[in-house]
Amino acid sequence: xxxxxxxxxxxxxxxxxxxxxxxxxxxxxxxxxxxxxxxxxxxxxxxxxxxxxxxxxxxxxxxxxxxxxxxxxxxxxxxxxxxxxxxxxxxxxxxxxxxxxxxxxxxxxxxxxxxxxxxxxxxxxxxxxxxxxxxxxxxxxxxxxxxxxxxxxxxxxxxxxxxxxxxxxxxxxxxxxxxxxxxxxxxxxxxxxxx
Numbered sequence: 001x002x003x004x005x006x007x008x009x010x011x012x013x014x015x016x017x018x019x020x021x022x023x024x025x026x027x028x029x030x031x032x033x034x035x036x037x038x039x040x041x042x043x044x045x046x047x048x049x050x051x052x053x054x055x056x057x058x059x060x061x062x063x064x065x066x067x068x069x070x071x072x073x074x075x076x077x078x079x080x081x082x083x084x085x086x087x088x089x090x091x092x093x094x095x096x097x098x099x100x101x102x103x104x105x106x107x108x109x110x111x112x113x114x115x116x117x118x119x120x121x122x123x124x125x126x127x128x129x130x131x132x133x134x135x136x137x138x139x140x141x142x143x144x145x146x147x148x149x150x151x152x153x154x155x156x157x158x159x160x161x162x163x164x165x166x167x168x169x170x171x172x173x174x175x176x177x178x179x180x181x182x183x184x185x186x187x188x189x190x191x192x193x194x195x
Contacts, residue, residue, distance in 0.1 A: 007094040008041025008048040009067075010034050011081050011136055012056065022056065023183070024099040028193060033099045038064055040106050041097065044113065047089060051081035072152075078136050079148060079159050086145035093144075098136035103177035103193065112171050113139070122162070123169035127179050133168060134179060135159035 012024035012034050024034035031039075034050055041048040049067040050060060060066050073083040078096065085094050095113070097104065116123040116139055124138035135158070140148075144162065151157040162168075173179065 004046055005092050006045045007085055007089045007092045008038075008045035009081055009085050009094050009096045010037045010041065010048070010050045011078055011096055011098045012050055012052045022059075024050075024052075024056075025059075026102075026182075028102040033102065035061065035064060037097050037099060037104070040109055041095065043106075044110065045095060047092070049085065049088075051085065076152065077158065079152070079157075082140055082159065083145070083148055083152060086140075086142070086148070090145075091142055093139065093141045096136055096138050096140065098181070100181050100183060101137060101178060102182055103175060103180055104137070105178075108173050108175060108178050111174060115171055116169050119169055121169050122166045123171055124163050125179060126170035126172050128172055128176075133160060133163045133170070135163055137178075138163065138168070 010024070012022070025032045027033070029036055038048055038050060047065075049065045052060070052066050052068065054068050057066055057068065067084055067088055069080040070084040070087055073080045073087075076083070078098070082094065082096060086092075097109070112123070112125070120141055122138065122140055122144060124133040124135060126133055138159070148162060151162070
């Protein structure tokens with residue numbers, strides 16, 4: 001299953017302060033998380049990039065495309081990755097996946113895309129217990145680029161606000177563990193993919 005004109009983005013540009021090391025390099029499976037997600041997206045999307053900071057680029061393995069946040073969009077959290085990707089791949093919708101969700105797998109990602117395929121609307125994984133979107137596990141249609149760009153300099157505007165304002169499709173994963181973000185060494189040590 002491939003989606004034409006869909007750009008896959010593995011978000012790895014955070015500082016990983018609580019983790020104490022680059023979260024995207026943690027290996028929960030056979031390879032570091034950023035490459036694991038990249039390979040999944042490459043099998044689904046027409047183009048795939050690792051969104052990262054400039055200082056991370058020297059450590060990216062050969063064969064993996066990356067994209068540094070455009071200076072115009074820098075320091076805007078994951079919205080920087082989204083806007084920079086829209087700028088590089090104009091006309092393409094994008095699928096954003098943050099690197100710190102170790103329970104996310106191929107089947108859940110494909111199920112998400114199949115569930116939203118016909119709508120064309122923004123969509124995101126949704127946490128039912130807190131009634132919140134997960135903006136870093138989300139689909140952003142090409143039309144999102146203009147609105148996000150308009151609000152790029154608006155203080156406090158975020159991907160979450162965009163999803164809420166657009167009444168984005170709520171996707172509750174079949175395995176709710178997919179919603180677990182791992183941000184500390186203790187949390188990483190507790191991950192058990194076999195359960």
